[in-house]
Amino acid sequence: MTPSTTPRPQMSVEEFEELARRAPETVRLEFVNGKVQVKPVPDGSHGAIAVWLMKQCMQHRADLSLYIEQGLKIEAYRKGRARPDCCLVPEDHFVGQGEWAEPDGVLMAVEITSWDPDSDSRDRIEKPEAYAQAGIPVYLLIDRESCGVTVYSDLEEGAYRSCVARAFGARIELPDPVGITLETEKLKKYAD
Template sequence: MTPRTEQQPQMSVEEFEELERHAPETVRLEFIQGKVQVKGVPDGNHSEIYMWLLEQCMQLRPDLRLYPERGVKTESYRKGRARADAILVPRRSLKGHGEWSDGAGVIMAVEITSYDSDTNQRDRIDKPDGYAAAGIPVYLLIDRDDCSVVVFNQPEKGRYRHQEKLPFGARVKLPEPVDITLDTEPLKEFAD
């Protein structure tokens, strides 16, 4: 593993939030490890995967809500701003939240890979660290590039201590506090 180095941020969190507020609707911005990043707009298969997961969560855990495209404060001291493809939270727990929710109430962050040049760094490296630093217990990565589901859990000191990678089609157990088992067979249809 390459050691992490502290970088000077491009701007402050406040400056980023102001920039993001004025960005056109066709652009989704994130502030990860001190850098502004542009996140790709989801395609149809990306949206279908989100709906599949939403249906699973509603059936298996009706006490929870899966919100799409939610802003989350990430990284140590909440210096980052990630726009998760989805977050899983207890019902009504976003009441009174602004654009960027504290990670403390989130029990799972979800990313579905996009076919853009930054997806490897963003979804597989930067976001797991950011979500772990925010104390989010589970990070679910649905990776369309290699048709796998990766479950990260046990956040500690800005890293997830455990991860499990399974192919589309496997039964995937999401650990506590999520406590859902997903049948990922339907994801094969959306791998293209």
């Protein structure tokens, strides 16, 4: 008998949710690809980027809301739980859904890189796969290390077929269902 090549999760989803409930406020936990991951607490520039994006979304799409750190059930991705830096949804979409909401109806997930060694695998590799498998149409990565933005879109069969990257300062389209064009010049100020 050949052993399974699929890695086993570190714990069950229920065990993770209990661990996350008991974690101190200084720790943000996720359960992606069967592994517990610790996201760094955001610094001031990270927060400023989230506020900048919120203003852009409000200016162009007043019918939508940008939620900060709403937990999502990313069930298709090994029964995971992710906490995107931001989620763009119709107004009041998450009302009554609790700490870990279903991803249905999320138009865009956003990650803003932090200065930690796991950022490369977490934000650039695992998150695009997880959000695509969860059916989220657009994934926006604001990458402070590379000083650029990347838009993943054109969702087909649980994978993003389009990946467009631009340097901070360039204009980038967030395709439908988001339908916003971002002018990213101000992000140069937050690259530190």
